[in-house]
Amino acid sequence: MSNVSTDKTETAAAGMLARMVDSDIFHSFLKSKVTVIAAIGTAVLFLLAFFAPLIAPHDPFDLATISILDARVPPMWMEYADPRFVLGTDDQGRDLLSGIFYGMRISLIVGFCSVIAAAILGITLGLVAGYMGGRVDAVIMRIADIQLTFPAILIALLIDGAARGIFGALDREVFSFYILIFSLALSFWVQYARTVRGSTMVEKNKEYVQAARVIGIPAIIIMVRHILPNVTGPVLVIATINLALAIVTEATLSFLGVGMPPTQPSLGTLIAIGNDFLYSGEWWIAIFPGLALALLVLNVNLLGDWLRDALNPKLR
Amino acid sequence: MRRLLQAMIVMLVVALLAFTLFRFVGDPINQMVGIETSIEEREALRERLGLNDPIPVQFARFIQSAVQFDFGTSYQFRQPVSDLFLKRIPATLELSFASAVFALVVGIPMGIYAGLNRESWVSKVFLSVSLVGISLPTFFIGILLIFFFSVNLQWLPSFGRGEVVEIGSWWTTGFLTASGLKALILPSITLGLYQMTLIMRLIRAEMLEVIRTDYIKFARARGLPDRLVHFRHALKNTLVPVITITGLQLGAIIAFATITETVFQWPGMGLMFLQAVQNVDIPIMSAYLLLTAFLFVSINFVVDILYFLIDPRLRIERA
Numbered sequence: 247m248s249n250v251s252t253d254k255t256e257t258a259a260a261g262m263l264a265r266m267v268d269s270d271i272f273h274s275f276l277k278s279k280v281t282v283i284a285a286i287g288t289a290v291l292f293l294l295a296f297f298a299p300l301i302a303p304h305d306p307f308d309l310a311t312i313s314i315l316d317a318r319v320p321p322m323w324m325e326y327a328d329p330r331f332v333l334g335t336d337d338q339g340r341d342l343l344s345g346i347f348y349g350m351r352i353s354l355i356v357g358f359c360s361v362i363a364a365a366i367l368g369i370t371l372g373l374v375a376g377y378m379g380g381r382v383d384a385v386i387m388r389i390a391d392i393q394l395t396f397p398a399i400l401i402a403l404l405i406d407g408a409a410r411g412i413f414g415a416l417d418r419e420v421f422s423f424y425i426l427i428f429s430l431a432l433s434f435w436v437q438y439a440r441t442v443r444g445s446t447m448v449e450k451n452k453e454y455v456q457a458a459r460v461i462g463i464p465a466i467i468i469m470v471r472h473i474l475p476n477v478t479g480p481v482l483v484i485a486t487i488n489l490a491l492a493i494v495t496e497a498t499l500s501f502l503g504v505g506m507p508p509t510q511p512s513l514g515t516l517i518a519i520g521n522d523f524l525y526s527g528e529w530w531i532a533i534f535p536g537l538a539l540a541l542l543v544l545n546v547n548l549l550g551d552w553l554r555d556a557l558n559p560k561l562r
Numbered sequence: 563m564r565r566l567l568q569a570m571i572v573m574l575v576v577a578l579l580a581f582t583l584f585r586f587v588g589d590p591i592n593q594m595v596g597i598e599t600s601i602e603e604r605e606a607l608r609e610r611l612g613l614n615d616p617i618p619v620q621f622a623r624f625i626q627s628a629v630q631f632d633f634g635t636s637y638q639f640r641q642p643v644s645d646l647f648l649k650r651i652p653a654t655l656e657l658s659f660a661s662a663v664f665a666l667v668v669g670i671p672m673g674i675y676a677g678l679n680r681e682s683w684v685s686k687v688f689l690s691v692s693l694v695g696i697s698l699p700t701f702f703i704g705i706l707l708i709f710f711f712s713v714n715l716q717w718l719p720s721f722g723r724g725e726v727v728e729i730g731s732w733w734t735t736g737f738l739t740a741s742g743l744k745a746l747i748l749p750s751i752t753l754g755l756y757q758m759t760l761i762m763r764l765i766r767a768e769m770l771e772v773i774r775t776d777y778i779k780f781a782r783a784r785g786l787p788d789r790l791v792h793f794r795h796a797l798k799n800t801l802v803p804v805i806t807i808t809g810l811q812l813g814a815i816i817a818f819a820t821i822t823e824t825v826f827q828w829p830g831m832g833l834m835f836l837q838a839v840q841n842v843d844i845p846i847m848s849a850y851l852l853l854t855a856f857l858f859v860s861i862n863f864v865v866d867i868l869y870f871l872i873d874p875r876l877r878i879e880r881a
Contacts, residue, residue: 392572395858397817407839407847408583494699501701502824504839521705521825525720529709536702544697 284548298347352512357493360430368438376446398433405429445477487550576855580848633849654830661754669761677769692759704752704825721827768800809865
């Protein structure tokens with residue numbers, strides 16, 4: 247059944263792409279210079295992260311090439327620099343530029359995974375709430391309301407803390423990735439659920455759904471095959487905006503020391519490492535990963551803003 | 563009344579969560595005794611603490627003691643959690659207050675200006691800066707500020723509260739000493755920047771909308787001076803959403819204080835909570851959960867009431 251739904255969304259996405267090139271959305275994209283720049287910026291950063299193993303000048307995980315003697319070398323243009331390290335090195339002698347590429351990769355993987363997990367959770371609960379209505383709806387939406395009262399970062403922190411308590415004995419390096427995605431997904435599902443529920447409630451009264459119901463198709467198939475493809479539009483917008491938010495939240499958690507471990511550093515972990523050296527003059531260890539993070543988030547945010555405005559008929 | 567009931571239910575649900583956390587994540591007995599304690603002794607302690615009672619009874623007891631501000635003993639510090647919190651609450655509240663004031667005092671005028679002079683380049687600068695402000699993670703803003711103002715220029719301290727003065731038996735304040743005030747500057751800017759940009763954008767959007775309404779045009783047609791139109795007529799009507807957002811953001815400020823407090827080693831509740839998360843100190847975590855939930859729920863409640871006081875239309879609809 248999950249096969250069916252991915253097929254469905256894939257064809258839907260392909261059709262949307264074809265229509266997009268000729269739509270006013272695409273034109274509004276070309277019209278806004280900032281958005282084009284943001285799109286290019288996002289693409290470049292994504293590619294850098296994706297191909298990090300190929301383009302990074304050093305492999306920060308290859309212990310054979312790392313020497314502690316190279317630790318805390320300043321960036322190229324400063325005194326005592328080493329031409330091998332463009333942006334300098336961190337406290338263990340890892341090349342910072344390569345570290346940033348790899349860190350961005352980890353940040354993006356965590357970001358994407360948690361957005362997808364949150365979307366799946368939120369869409370499922372939203373569909374069920376909207377389609378079933380009644381008590382199921384009331385319970386799910388009350389939970390959503392309560393959760394909305396709390397900032398996502400707090401929820402993520404609490405879940406992370408609780409998960410540590412439960413899995414405390416297990417290996418941290420393996421589990422922190424999953425704990426992180428789990429806590430981010432649980433913090434961000436509400437928006438999807440609310441949106442999908444709203445559109446599901448509209449869709450379920452339309453003729454095609456009623457027809458499907460009359461010929462006896464089970465509720466679950468109606469939800470997945472008939473309603474789901476019609477409510478995914480707004481989900482895309484939320485997902486884009488949430489990607490930026492997820493990246494920031496992940497970086498924050500890693501910075502606070504409850505996210506990715508130093509052996510698999512995300513951008514947040516790199517900043518946390520660098521923060522300890524800020525006072526001793528080795529500013530680049532914290533500042534460069536931070537700038538990379540800010541650039542990444544800014545670009546994704548700009549894209550999300552544009553997408554939201556472009557898909558909002560009220561503003562056209 | 564319905565609102566009050568809802569608020570109570572939320573608190574009860576959160577209490578249940580906190581209780582679950584407290585009771586089932588991490589065995590409280592294991593944390594209290596040493597390795598040499600025999601199983602019989604552990605069982606005796608378990609019985610004495612009432613951990614063998616039915617779960618609902620335990621939950622009732624948990625709520626009873628929580629209402630009396632008793633959250634058990636911290637695993638790390640071996641001190642009552644409530645004492646630890648009492649010592650740290652003033653730091654967090656003063657920081658949150660200072661950053662809220664910063665956000666409002668800077669954000670509102672910027673928003674008004676950007677709303678009234680839509681095309682001027684200053685407004686465009688405001689908007690671009692606000693976009694950057696939203697995209698920069700709080701902790702990185704803090705690091706940048708420390709880097710420029712503490713490490714490079716050495717104008718302002720980068721950690722701690724400076725000198726504090728004791729007021730009453732437990733409240734400490736940094737507002738009364740020069741070093742306390744200086745120590746407050748960077749953290750409160752860090753914490754308030756996001757809220758400032760939010761308020762600025764909100765006021766700007768509302769202003770743009772209000773300026774186009776008929777009653778503003780009419781006020782202008784009557785020949786009222788611009789200042790009167792802008793501040794008496796327009797600004798007043800932009801304030802309703804601002805109050806809601808500010809109220810809700812107060813909660814966010816307290817939550818994000820965790821991050822700011824970590825960056826600046828500010829001795830508040832957030833820093834303690836974070837250390838508790840790192841060390842799996844469950845009593846502190848569940849107490850923090852309950853306290854913040856209580857704060858958020860009361861803030862929401864007050865904002866709801868303010869809504870009715872400010873906007874007369876809502877009152878009429880209700881009656």
